[in-house]
Amino acid sequence: MPTLKVRTQIGAEAGSVELAEEVFGIEPNVPVMHQVVTAQLAARRAGTQSTKTRAEVRGGGAKPWKQKGTGRARQGSIRAPQWKGGGVALGPKPRTYAQRTPKKMIRLALRSALSDRAADGKVIVVDEWAFEVPRTREAADALRALGLDGRVLVVLGDTDRDVLAAKSFRNLPHVQVIEARELNAYDVLANDYVVFTRATLPGGDG
Missing domain, CATH: 3.40.1370.10 (Ribosomal protein L4/L1)
Structure with missing residues (x-):
C-alpha cells in the first residue's frame, strides 16, 4: 500500500x-x-424547456380564407407552424436527461x-x-x-x-x-x- x-x-x-x-x-x-x-x-440539467404546438397556441380556430379562388396558398389555421405566432413543429418539451x-x-x-x-x-x-x-x-x-x-x-x-x-x-x-x-x-x-x-x-x- x-x-x-x-x-x-x-x-x-x-x-x-x-x-x-x-x-x-x-x-x-x-x-x-x-x-x-x-x-x-x-x-x-433542469429539462424545463418547452414550446407550444399548434394545438396549444391560442386562436386560429377559423380558416383564414376560403380554400379556392383567392390565388393564395391554401391555409387551415393562422396557428400552423409556418405562421408568425404559430405553434412550433418538433420543438422541445419538458424531459429528464x-x-x-x-x-x-x-x-x-x-x-x-x-x-x-x-x-x-x-x-x-x-x-x-x-x-x-x-x-x-x-x-x-x-x-x-x-x-x-x-x-x-x-x-x-x-x-x-x-x-x-x-x-x-x-x-x-x-x-x-x-x-x-x-x-x-x-x-x-x-x-x-x-x-x-x-x-x-x-x-x-x-
Missing part, C-alpha cells in the same frame, strides 16, 4: 497513513470516468479519480481540523501551510470540528467543501487537490 504523510493544520508532520490500494492505487479507467461524469452532468448508471460503475469511477489524484501526489491527509470558531482567514492560512494552490476539494465528516471547518472554508472561491458520504468522481476531477482528514479518508487505517 502507498504511504502518505499526515499533516497538521499548520503544515507540520503528524505521522503517516497507508492508502488503500483498492481505492488509491488502481489503474484509472478513463472511459468509465467519462461516462459517469457525463451522466452526472446530464442529471443536473438522467441516465441510469450502475452503482459498480459509479464506485469504479470514484476509485479511478482518486487513484489519478494520488498518482500525481495531489491527495492530502490532515490529522484533523482545529478551528475553534469559523474563520476564513485561518482556513486560507491552513491551505498555504499545506502548500496547496489551485482548486481544492475539502472532504469533511459530520463532527463539530468539521462543521467549523466547513464554515471556515466555504467563503474561499477556490475551495469546494463536500461531506465524505457525497464524494463523487466529478468533484474529485474538477479540483486540483483533494484534502481528507484521517476520519474521512476512504479505506484508511484511521
